Amino acid sequence: MINLTIVRLTLRGLFGRRRFLLLLPLPALIVGLALLAESLGATPPDWGQPVLVGLGFAAVLPVLALIVGASVLGSEIDDGTAVHLLAKPLPRREIVLSKLLVAFVVTAVVVGAGMLLAGLIAGSAELALGLLAGTAVGALAYTALFLALSLLTRRPVLVGLAYILVWEGLLTNLLTGTRVLSIQQYAISVADRVSGTDLFTGALSPQVSLLMAAGVAVVATALAVDRLRSFALTGDTS
Amino acid sequence: MTTVELSGVSRWYGNVVAVNDVTMSLGPGVTGLLGPNGAGKTTLLHMMAGFLAPSRGTVTVDGAPVWRHPAIYRTLGLITEREAVPGFLTGAEFVLSSARLHKLPDPVAAARQAVEMVDLGDAQHRRVGTYSKGMKQRIRVAAALVHDPAVLLLDEPFNGMDPRQRLHMMEVLHQLGETGRTVLFSSHILEEVAQLSGTVQVIVAGRLAASGDYRTIRRLMTHRPHVFTIHSSDDRRLAVALLAKEPVVGVELDPAAGLTVRTSDYGTFTRALPAVAVAERIRVTRVLPADESLESVFSYLVAS
Numbered sequence: 405m406i407n408l409t410i411v412r413l414t415l416r417g418l419f420g421r422r423r424f425l426l427l428l429p430l431p432a433l434i435v436g437l438a439l440l441a442e443s444l445g446a447t448p449p450d451w452g453q454p455v456l457v458g459l460g461f462a463a464v465l466p467v468l469a470l471i472v473g474a475s476v477l478g479s480e481i482d483d484g485t486a487v488h489l490l491a492k493p494l495p496r497r498e499i500v501l502s503k504l505l506v507a508f509v510v511t512a513v514v515v516g517a518g519m520l521l522a523g524l525i526a527g528s529a530e531l532a533l534g535l536l537a538g539t540a541v542g543a544l545a546y547t548a549l550f551l552a553l554s555l556l557t558r559r560p561v562l563v564g565l566a567y568i569l570v571w572e573g574l575l576t577n578l579l580t581g582t583r584v585l586s587i588q589q590y591a592i593s594v595a596d597r598v599s600g601t602d603l604f605t606g607a608l609s610p611q612v613s614l615l616m617a618a619g620v621a622v623v624a625t626a627l628a629v630d631r632l633r634s635f636a637l638t639g640d641t642s
Numbered sequence: 643m644t645t646v647e648l649s650g651v652s653r654w655y656g657n658v659v660a661v662n663d664v665t666m667s668l669g670p671g672v673t674g675l676l677g678p679n680g681a682g683k684t685t686l687l688h689m690m691a692g693f694l695a696p697s698r699g700t701v702t703v704d705g706a707p708v709w710r711h712p713a714i715y716r717t718l719g720l721i722t723e724r725e726a727v728p729g730f731l732t733g734a735e736f737v738l739s740s741a742r743l744h745k746l747p748d749p750v751a752a753a754r755q756a757v758e759m760v761d762l763g764d765a766q767h768r769r770v771g772t773y774s775k776g777m778k779q780r781i782r783v784a785a786a787l788v789h790d791p792a793v794l795l796l797d798e799p800f801n802g803m804d805p806r807q808r809l810h811m812m813e814v815l816h817q818l819g820e821t822g823r824t825v826l827f828s829s830h831i832l833e834e835v836a837q838l839s840g841t842v843q844v845i846v847a848g849r850l851a852a853s854g855d856y857r858t859i860r861r862l863m864t865h866r867p868h869v870f871t872i873h874s875s876d877d878r879r880l881a882v883a884l885l886a887k888e889p890v891v892g893v894e895l896d897p898a899a900g901l902t903v904r905t906s907d908y909g910t911f912t913r914a915l916p917a918v919a920v921a922e923r924i925r926v927t928r929v930l931p932a933d934e935s936l937e938s939v940f941s942y943l944v945a946s
Contacts, residue, residue: 409742633712637722
């Protein structure tokens, strides 16, 4: 199911890109702001919601997942190196799952580390653990969605940003019914339930969140696999 | 022995027909896919390689369809024209990753052998990003050959190679053909095809224009009518004198453009022209072959 050669190649490609390395400080921002707030005498109930949810779950997690998810396969298709991988007798499922594993682990580890530290700064190991769990759930659904987008559209980053900003940022705040279709809400709800915190409240039950996150990941991955099976080389037709 | 079969294959993009009802069969040996730029060679190769669905018709390798069938890459090696090589890998790593992705029993030995085959042993531990265009092309050949495929498809493989590299690549392909592999390479350069392969498939405007032994097609090409534009001190008298000669099949006088002469035999005509001019005491100031472009050769083949 998972191909270690693909995993290795993807990791090297990912960390060899400046665009990606520039994003690494993003989770540090969460930690920095938490430290700053604490040093200024603010208490976790003051800074918890804006830093952990407003910055962490609503911005850093989806943006990092977007860049990673859309580039693990998308950038190879853009620069033409994907043929090297696709002209091999590998089931397309194996390619997509290996790429998804890398995107998920990288996103969960990088963002999760920031969230974990921020939780510890707030003085609660349960909160830290909850934030990590929420990040992991969100990372899986987000990266699967954005990986699929990189195969379904030529402008995955644009479409992904529209989803993050318009759907999750705007519509779910205006129309509460749409929250059941928001990955951000799955992450927040799981974090809320695991930590038992009162710093923020999830809008969905943890069962629904987990089920929906898993559903998004499975459907997006199935779409990506099917799309990759029909991958066509375009370009000049000389 | 592996055969690639195309049966009634067409591919269109909207209203544009890129490949039109092509039927061909490729067997062991080197075959050249010849055609002018934009003829549909790349589209055809992509369909043979399973990277494009035919709009109509079927492409099979030993009876198995190639579209949506990745297992075919066990018997098929592919070098596309524009495929890039990950610049962060060394040449050796690139070929080794190819061997590993093929899940070969001994990837290290297979990679070493493939790198030696393209003569890149000295540069194999340098990053591919530092390679010249010709070296990149060769390392791609090594990666495509690492699993010893029965069928090798190459799109414009000689692009960007210097003459020495070109010669070496020709030897490699020739050797592969000799040992029973089915090798197909595309080119828009007649001489490349002539040097490398006995069998050619000529494709023009998406259609298979000629197919078979290169020498037969060459003969067709040499015996096609040639058109010359001539300027002289007396076009009218020269026209009359030339009409009396066997290979000339038509003349046309145009005061502005000069004399246009159609001949059925290039060699005989070019020998006869100076003799006629001397005998008639006419000074010829300019002789221009009017239809020597490859495209005109191809369109003649389509029409014939």
